[in-house]
Amino acid sequence: xxxxxxxxxxxxxxxxxxxxxxxxxxxxxxxxxxxxxxxxxxxxxxxxxxxxxxxxxxxxxxxxxxxxxxxxxxxxxxxxxxxxxxxxxxxxxxxxxxxxxxxxxxxxxxxxxxxxxxxxxxxxxxxxxxxxxxxxxxxxxxxxxxxxxxxxxxxxxxxxxxxxxxxxxxxxxxxxxxxxxxxxxxxxxxxxxxxxxxxxxxxxxxxxxxxxxxxxxxxxxxxxxxxxxxxxxxxxxxxxxxxxxxxxxxxxxxxxxxxxxxxxxxxxxxxxxxxxxxxxxxxxxxxxxxxxxxxxxxxxxxxxxxxxxxxxxxxxxxxxxxxxxxxxxxxxxxxxxxxxxxxxxxxxxxxxxxxxxxxxxxxxxxxxxxxxxxxxxxxxxxxxxxxxxxxxxxxxxx
Amino acid sequence: xxxxxxxxxxxxxxxxxxxxxxxxxxxxxxxxxxxxxxxxxxxxxxxxxxxxxxxxxxxxxxxxxxxxxxxxxxxxxxxxxxxxxxxxxxxxxxxxxxxxxxxxxxxxxxxxxxxxxxxxxxxxxxxxxxxxxxxxxxxxxxxxxxxxxxxxxxxxxxxxxxxxxxxxxxxxxxxxxxxxxxxxxxxxxxxxxxxxxxxxxxxxxxxxxxxxxxxxxxxxxxxxxxxxxxxxxxxxxxxxxxxxxxxxxxxxxxxxxxxxxxxxxxxxxxxxxxxxxxxxxxxxxxxxxxxxxxxxxxxxxxxxxxxxxxxxxxxxxxxxxxxxxxxxxxxxxxxxxxxxxxx
Numbered sequence: 001x002x003x004x005x006x007x008x009x010x011x012x013x014x015x016x017x018x019x020x021x022x023x024x025x026x027x028x029x030x031x032x033x034x035x036x037x038x039x040x041x042x043x044x045x046x047x048x049x050x051x052x053x054x055x056x057x058x059x060x061x062x063x064x065x066x067x068x069x070x071x072x073x074x075x076x077x078x079x080x081x082x083x084x085x086x087x088x089x090x091x092x093x094x095x096x097x098x099x100x101x102x103x104x105x106x107x108x109x110x111x112x113x114x115x116x117x118x119x120x121x122x123x124x125x126x127x128x129x130x131x132x133x134x135x136x137x138x139x140x141x142x143x144x145x146x147x148x149x150x151x152x153x154x155x156x157x158x159x160x161x162x163x164x165x166x167x168x169x170x171x172x173x174x175x176x177x178x179x180x181x182x183x184x185x186x187x188x189x190x191x192x193x194x195x196x197x198x199x200x201x202x203x204x205x206x207x208x209x210x211x212x213x214x215x216x217x218x219x220x221x222x223x224x225x226x227x228x229x230x231x232x233x234x235x236x237x238x239x240x241x242x243x244x245x246x247x248x249x250x251x252x253x254x255x256x257x258x259x260x261x262x263x264x265x266x267x268x269x270x271x272x273x274x275x276x277x278x279x280x281x282x283x284x285x286x287x288x289x290x291x292x293x294x295x296x297x298x299x300x301x302x303x304x305x306x307x308x309x310x311x312x313x314x315x316x317x318x319x320x321x322x323x324x325x326x327x328x329x330x331x332x333x334x335x336x337x338x339x340x341x342x343x344x345x346x347x348x349x350x351x352x353x354x355x356x357x358x359x360x361x362x363x364x365x366x367x368x369x370x371x372x373x374x375x376x377x378x379x380x381x382x383x384x385x386x387x388x389x390x391x392x393x394x395x396x397x398x
Numbered sequence: 399x400x401x402x403x404x405x406x407x408x409x410x411x412x413x414x415x416x417x418x419x420x421x422x423x424x425x426x427x428x429x430x431x432x433x434x435x436x437x438x439x440x441x442x443x444x445x446x447x448x449x450x451x452x453x454x455x456x457x458x459x460x461x462x463x464x465x466x467x468x469x470x471x472x473x474x475x476x477x478x479x480x481x482x483x484x485x486x487x488x489x490x491x492x493x494x495x496x497x498x499x500x501x502x503x504x505x506x507x508x509x510x511x512x513x514x515x516x517x518x519x520x521x522x523x524x525x526x527x528x529x530x531x532x533x534x535x536x537x538x539x540x541x542x543x544x545x546x547x548x549x550x551x552x553x554x555x556x557x558x559x560x561x562x563x564x565x566x567x568x569x570x571x572x573x574x575x576x577x578x579x580x581x582x583x584x585x586x587x588x589x590x591x592x593x594x595x596x597x598x599x600x601x602x603x604x605x606x607x608x609x610x611x612x613x614x615x616x617x618x619x620x621x622x623x624x625x626x627x628x629x630x631x632x633x634x635x636x637x638x639x640x641x642x643x644x645x646x647x648x649x650x651x652x653x654x655x656x657x658x659x660x661x662x663x664x665x666x667x668x669x670x671x672x673x674x675x676x677x678x679x680x681x682x683x684x685x686x687x688x689x690x691x692x693x694x695x696x697x698x699x700x701x702x703x704x705x706x707x708x709x710x711x712x713x714x715x716x717x718x719x720x721x722x723x724x725x726x727x728x729x730x731x732x733x734x735x736x737x738x739x740x741x
Contacts, residue, residue: 037523106503160716164723169431169503170658171719173651177712185705307708308647318507355522360515368490368508371500 015325018376022323023337026366030358031056037354044353052354056362059344065351079347081219081226083339085297088231089114089313091335092290094320095235095242096154096283101326102246103279104259109157109172110287111314112179113150117288118302118311119183120149121295125207126192135211139296142212146292147285153179154284155277162273168280176314180307187304194301203301213298227300231293236332238289243328255279287314312360319363322370338363400562405683407571410675412437412633415574416653417660417667418581419625424662425585426618427598427611429733431506432491433626434650435513436484438642440627441634442517444480445530445642448472452533461540466547470569473541473635477570477628484627485620487513492619496612499735514644521642529643537640543567570632577628581621582664594618598729601736611736626650652678655715661726673718674711681707 007013031053038049051071055062060083063074093110100107124142157171187193187204194200196209207213219228246252257265258275266272290313295302320338324330341363345356369376416433423430430436451457451472460468487509494505521530532540545552545565556565585591596604597614605611633646656674660667684707 033519037520041523108507160720164720166719166723167658170651170655171716173648174655174712174716174719177648178709178716181705181709181712185703185709188705307705309645315511319511322504353523355519357515357519357522361512361519364508364512364515367504367511368494371494371504371508372498375498375500 014377014380015327015373016330017380018373019323019325019330019334019370021376022366022369022373025369026362027056029365030362033361034354034358041353048352052348052352055348055352056344056358059347060340062347062351071351077223078225079343081223081228083336083343084219084223084232085227085229085339086342087336087339088235089290089294090316090320090338091232091235091239091332092293093287093314093317094324094331094335094338095239095317095328096286096290097317097321098324098326098328098331099242099246099255099286100279100283101321102259103255103276104262105158105161105168105276105279105283107154107172107280107283107287108169108315108318109154109175109280109284110317111310112172112176113153113284113287114291114311114314115176115179115183115306116149116153116284117146117291118295119186120288121146121292122192122204122207122302123186125212125296126205126210128210130211135213136215138210138212139214142207142296143289143292146288150288150291151281151285154287155281158277158280161280162276176310180310184305184307193304200301202303202305204304206298206301207296208298212296214293214296227297229297231297234293235290235335238286239328239332242286246328251278287317290317316363319367319370322367325373400558400565402679403562404567405679406672406675407567408636408675409678409682410671411571411574412629412636412649413653413656413674413678414668414671415578415632416626416629416650417656417671418578418664419622419629420654420657421660421662421664421667422581422585422594422618422625423622424657424729424732425595425598426615427601427729427731427734427736428492428495428615428619428622429502429506430488430491430619430622430626431503431654432488432509432513432650433622433653434646434648435506435510436487436623436626437630437633437646437650438513438517438644439487440480440484440630441646442513442521442530442642442644443483443627444476444631445532445634445640447476447479448640449530449533451476452535461535466543469540470543473569474573476635477573477631480631481624481628484630485624487627488619488623491623492616495619495735496615499737502733502735510650517642517644521644529641531639531641537568537635541568541570541635541640543569568632568636570635574629574632577625578664578668581625585664595729597736598731601731602738602740605736605738615736629653652711652715655719658726658728659715659718659722661722662729670718674715677711677714681710 034052034056035049038044038052039046054071058073060079061073061076063072063076066072093114096110096113097107121142124145125138128138128141130138153175156175157168160166160171161168192204194203194205214229214231217230217233219230220226246256254265254270254275257268257270258272262272294300294313316338320331320334323334323337341359345359348354348358349356416437420430420433457468457472491505491509494500495502518528522528524530543564545554545556548564550556585594593604593609594614594617596609597611601611630646633649634640634642652674656670657667660670
């Protein structure tokens, strides 16, 4: 077998290719929707539809419109920098979902954990006195506090699963809404609401009001005019740490063993209940770390009356984890891709008659496609369908 | 008291019908996590249908002449359309879960993400805002049954039952209750129901007795989609003035919890829906709730924060699940793709 053939025969390569195919199908579907909608609407027409399609694929490299109204292309520093900044929270929520998946748990509770992280990080960063403590210490306290809050919040559905055998999906969904209500309750009428700037009482102060902000590490110079900061480096570091923990340590081995077969793991002397709670706590702390990195950046404002909606970054962790096939390193790339779609959505709504929700449609299609990544990989294997016994992919009910 | 009962019904009925939707899918062996998404989609199509009909002035004559029978027919038609939309949408889940043997949780999550995104995308393009409303008038003036509908004067007292059951109600509520009873009987008292349930318990055994498992599971999911789509529209009609904004406030997930709490049995599900409907109702309108009609709003007066009432339905769900989970018994083959070769 030649080198190239060997490379394509690897399982890892096939996984990457099947993810790429999912992405491609998602983008093409989005482009088709944009095209059909454009054609059926007189105000958009062929020209507008074609612009929309091009933006979907290459929006991140768009530099706006020229004087004649044509789209211009090139290196867009602020877009790319914002892409890195926006990818920080989704990388970490994706990591959160991926780690739980490895233990056989579907952590749909990332939005709630994210919100609890938001609460802890903002409350700590804004209430600790910056004239007495060094701001970097406040930043670290807020970051660690957020992770602790997320860990506790994640452990709740874990406990319910371990002790009462409640389906973690339901428990997670309930804790999500409880978190959304708690956060609203906590901030409602508190001293954290921004009353200094006109019309901003619906928002919490930026952490820069207390001189707390994530270090830039020169990324703001590299990507001029963007929000890029060291958060992306911290997220990548956490991904590497999780990769090592999951693949090279006893703890990771035990967690994965519980995920593969809880009963067999218990038979082998692994404490399955402890590991389920631990896995959810780790997942929770990761999701909360994502929110801390987002809100501690110093230039983001949190809309606190959130009891009727959950943060999209929490849910977007699910497609990120699925795209990355639960590989912590893959999560970094999938997260950056997801952030790229986010930028594309903003470009679409700024430059054309379309709106940013088309990128959510694309993400949903990608998730749907990844549900049958099994089939795609089967086709890649080139075996006839009938020979291959379908793997059991549904996880154990309840 | 009438007000409390009516408001509770408004929350309870969509929950109940959607929980039954989940029950049909799970009894046939497919976890339908997509209930929320299907509800959103059904609500959107139903509202869109109402809007288009209004723009084409199909029921305009009936409205201006006050022929309320035609308007009720209009409402039922919209429910049907919404149900059909939900059924078609749910085919996406059925295809992934049954034919491709994909992970049902992920497939359901995909639909839950797709529905609001697609709906918001289309709504924004259509009306340039995030909410699709009726073209003219509101749900109350078009569809609500009031005293004046029957030619009774507003001030006439028609007794407690009359006030509760025929004043300021929607026919959708009663139709849902009727459908609920019929389907519950079908699920438990007919040959078809037994076959459907057997596919969720032991599909291999069912197959060996000549039951087409794939067909049964498709039927289960499609019925589920129909009910969820209809439930979504009923929710939009009765609780948000017949408008669609890509959101049903987590009702689909709450319905799933109600289904688990109700132990996959219709009667228990109805009881669970009543409990959650009551708490949802208290959360939504505790400050104007006058329970025994003496003009004292004591829920508002004891001074508990609004947030506590909003939290209650979710906290109670968790607690109830914790206490009932020991006896709960899910359909055995739920979530597992059917594989003929397995035993």
